[in-house]
Amino acid sequence: MIVKPLHKILIANRGEIALRIMRTCRELGIETVAVFSAADQTAPHVLAADQSYYIGPPPPGESYLAIESLIAVALKAGVDAIHPGYGFLSENPEFARRVREAGLVFIGPTAETIAAMGDKTAARKLARSAGVPIIPGTEDAVVGVEAVEKFCLDHGFPILLKAAAGGGGKGMRIVREGSELRSAFLGARSEARSAFGDDRLFIEKYLQSPRHIEFQILGDAFGNTIHLGERECSIQRRHQKIIEESPSVAVDDELRSVMGETAVRCAMACKYVNAGTVEFLVDRDGKFYFLEMNTRLQVEHPVTEMRTGLDLVALQIRIAQGERLPLRQEEVGFRGHAIECRICAEDPANNFLPASGRICHLRTPSGPGVREDRGIEEGGEVGLYYDSLLAKLVTWAETRDLALARMRRALMEYEIVGVQTNIPLCLFVIDDADFRSGSFTTEFLHDHVMPEGPGLPENLLDASAAVSAFVFHESRKRNGQGNGTGWKAEHGDRWRNQRFEPGSEA
Amino acid sequence: MISYTVNIAGTTRTVVVENDGTAEIRESGSSLHVRRLSRGEFSVTSGNNAIRVVAFPAKNVIEVLTGGQSLTATVESEQTRLLRQLQGSSHRTGLRKEIVAPMPALVVRLEVETGQNVKGGQGLLVLEAMKMENEIKAHHDGRVKEILVRPGKIVEKGELLILLE
Secondary structure: OOOOOOOEEEEOOOHHHHHHHHHHHHHHOOEEEEEEEHHHOOOHHHHHOOEEEEEEOOOHHHOOOOHHHHHHHHHHHOOOEEEOOOOOOOOOHHHHHHHHHOOOEEOOOOHHHHHHHHOHHHHHHHHHHOOOOEOOEOOOOEOOHHHHHHHHHHHOOOEEEEEOOOOOOOOOEEEOOHHHHHHHHHHHHHHHHHHHOOOOEEEEEOOOOOEEEEEEEEEOOOOOEEEEEEEEEEEEEOOEEEEEEEOOOOOOHHHHHHHHHHHHHHHHHOOOOEEEEEEEEEOOOOOEEEEEEEOOOOOOHHHHHHHHOOOHHHHHHHHHOOOOOOOOHHHOOOOOEEEEEEEEOEEHHHOOEEOOEEOOEEEOOOOOOEEEEEOOOOOOEEOOOOOOEEEEEEEEEOOHHHHHHHHHHHHHHOEEEOOOOOHHHHHHHHHOHHHHHOOOOOOHHHHOOOOOOOOOOHHHHHHHHHHHHHHHHHHHHHHOOOOOOOOOHHHOOOOOOHHHOOOOOO | OEEEEEEEOOEEEEEEEOOOOEEEEOOOOOEEEEEEOOOOEEEEEEOOEEEEEEEEEOOOOEEEEEOOEEEEEEEEEHHHHHHHHHHOOOOOOOOOOEEEOOOOEEEEEEOOOOOOEEOOOOEEEEEEEOOEEEEEEOOOOEEEEEEOOOOOOEEOOOOEEEEEO
16 A cells, blocks of 8 residues: 555544644645535635635535535545544445545544444444444344334343444433333434434443443554553543543453453454544443444543643644554553543533533633643534534643642633633532542542532622622713613613523523 | 612622722721722722722623632612612512523424423523533423514523514
């Protein structure tokens, strides 16, 4: 195989991951092409790229998921490769195939591998044949709600309904009793249809309180496959990861080497080329089960980068160019502890429902051991068309305790106004004694409920009250004393938070 | 020198503000000095302590950020507050009959029909925002009086979805 250097790459994505990929491209001297929807005309990823092309209206189906338009733009812009990022078309085998047929390089595994691993029932079969333990469940997709009822009769509750066509928590429902079954089945099916265009569901026995631990793997086109250690991603809400870290407190050297070898075996079974992740669930006894394989760069990849000192995007590009893996398993060095918090547009006071708004103020953390990958800037609009992930905050230190202290410090430095975020939730988890001691599972946020209302010290509340009164006072001076309320007379004689009005909560 | 009532994080404070930024909290007797650093950034000093506070006026409130927490403050002048107390304020209470959208979203499907009896906690309809489905539930037992949306409709935050009776 001949090495074919890439000179120009189209990034078929938006937000923080598009920017993260462009940063590596710039360092490697590779030109970048951004694509954008009508909602993203002035988005940071557009401004960061060397060139940018409009691809369609805001709904993803008409822009970031429009295979036809993306390939047309790639050919017009004269790129040699497309990086799909994560989400959108990153795990769409049709897209990978069309990119290849257009004579371009797809930075990721082959369409065949994506298809094999994208069908979660097929992936389970493949894992099993490679000697990787899997969770008991149905071998194939179930046809109707009656088939689910039958499985439950045979195996008991709780069970997990999962979309055969995809992961990431979309189209997934836990069913703990018979009465929930029908609505869970319909809900999961409709969510699967809208997220993946495929509403097939299969069943897994639901593992009580497992830990979610995944292994980063890398494979080249010469059959060399290595792993870059684990990431623990047990802190989740509604199957969405919130906090990830490496190493996992639940994995000792022995388990790490067994799981790592298993992950590599799994990747080799599907002739995996490029970066991928093998996800496992680990039960209380340290027994682990194959969950799924993600055939793309993960959101949480910086945790591995901080711990190994490697640039995963650079390695993806080198592999895609036809290079050999530049390092062997025994050359992978691990140092210290890395932890990541996903900063999402969610309203803690509104049951963590997605929040939107215009970011009127943004000041991000820095200092020793802090990395922040973001896709937003001050003045930017957070809409409802795309993922709620605004930024990823990663800290590194010699030990877990130090990395957590650093994360706490960095979260306190993070200032964002105009859209509600889950930063208070991240702080709540980081400060929790069980999380600190390492005794937690994917059920953590079920068992640990964030108290309502912030627990701020008196001096901060005094300062906040003083500033609020001052801001009000100044606006009142500007607008004339009038009715003595200042800001907007039409809102009545009192500034009232709409949230507290009866009927506005769900 | 004007006195304001500030409601923040479930507490009420009376703040006396001067034009030069001097602020006194009547309840605690603390004396503070507010300086504006930029449009929404402030320093608040008290003795040898300086605190950074970010504050922006939003619709009917002031959004405040300090110490890693974001808060919502409501402010009214002491004069207005007294006037309101004299007139007697009435709080709207009782059952919530109006089901409104908690966020901008797409209506995915309806789970009830007009005239149907529903129980508290029962799902009424499903909204989708940022690719996640969210089921909107009834707060209490009742009957569906009117459904104002249909699947496929994009709704704004606060938009009326269903009326119960």
